[in-house]
Amino acid sequence: MSKKDRADALKAWENLTIADNFIFQKVMRKKRLCKRLIENILNIKIRKLAFPETEKDIRIRRDSKSVRLDVYVEDEQGTLYDIEMQTTDYATPDEMPKRTRYYQAMMDMDVLNKGEFYTKLRRTYIIFICTFDPFERIELGQGRSLYTFRETCQEEPHFLMGDETTKIFLNSKGSREGINHDLAAFLDYIEGKSPQGKFTESIAEAVETAKENKEMKVEYMTFYMELRRREEKGREEGREEGREEGKVEGRWKVLMELVHDGVITVKDAAERAGMTEEAFRKLAMH
Known part of the structure; x- marks a missing residue:
């Protein structure tokens, strides 16, 4: 590495924030922080989390597109959570939804062994933390901080299909309506604001520790x-x-x-x- 490359790399390292995949992955390896983040997003309580793999790579066939999951964890009930930090706002509005569709398919195929019944499929949550509104270009976009999607019946919207899959998009530039204080503070921190509250302060401390x-x-x-x-x-x-x-x-x-x-x-x-x-x-x- 040349002196210029080294200087550029050092500058890039010093400027890393929680919004960078590298730092986000390192911080989320702390189970208590990852657990608390999931609890804040879903408004649930989790007894414990496990990391099946530090960084999950899934490739079903040699000629298929593989996926690398940023944060891949499971709780005591076997529910799987994939959390991704997304800072790239793609030109096509369907890029993000279809990305979650592919991730879901790959996770399901990775879990289900040959000959097993489909009932063995796990409950899954795919969570994209975005530094932009992923639905801004289409009518659905309402500037929300949280968008939750589940399979429902078109004729009976309150009737869930029951496939136990959920896709969630967080928007750090959203309105903060309908989310709790800790999650709002976390999204503000992603936007470069000072950490507020014990949870976000713990995240900020973990970021500094990682960079040291x-x-x-x-x-x-x-x-x-x-x-x-x-x-x-x-x-x-x-x-x-x-x-x-x-x-x-x-x-x-x-x-x-x-x-x-x-x-x-x-x-x-x-x-x-x-x-x-x-x-x-x-x-x-x-």
């Missing part, structure tokens, strides 16, 4: 170096084509892959590409 951890710092620096390596690979692929257009296209391709994988945000990718966010989103749609 030398091993985590090295881990992040390694991640940052890999990010730069992949970008350089894109540039080299373009150079091999012998055209300036090829260089640009190779770099765009890598940046788009990184955004889609949740490694960097659209804002970061646009800055690296030297264009506006709007221009980058239009480019990504072609």
Whole structure:
């Protein structure tokens, strides 16, 4: 890593917040904080949580798209919770809903063994914590901080189908109506405000502790170096084509892959590409 790369990586490390996937995953490894966050979102009480895997990777077939779940936990009753930090506002309004659909399918297939009855499927909650309103572009978006979705009968809206699946979207820029104080304070903290209340103060303390951890710092620096390596690979692929257009296209391709994988945000990718966010989103749609 060059001196410039190291300086950039150190600056990026110092600027990390709870809204960054890397720090969010580390903080949520503390069971009491993860447990309390789920309780605040769902307004329930959980006796204990377990982490089946620190970071859950699911690939059903070698040729299928795999998913990496940020925070994957289960409670004492076998209920599964997937919590994802989402900072990328995709250009297409159905990206987020369909992402939860795919995550749900992959989780179900991962749980159910061959020959088992469908009744063995677990109750699941997929929770996306967004730094934007995921439904702003469609009529449903009402600027809420919390959107909860369950399968219901169209003719009888109060009749639940009973498949025991729930998708929840949190919007840190929402109105804060209909959520409790601790969850509101947590969303405010994501937005850069000072932590308020014991729960959010504990989150903030965990963030600072994580950033003081030398091993985590090295881990992040390694991640940052890999990010730069992949970008350089894109540039080299373009150079091999012998055209300036090829260089640009190779770099765009890598940046788009990184955004889609949740490694960097659209804002970061646009800055690296030297264009506006709007221009980058239009480019990504072609």
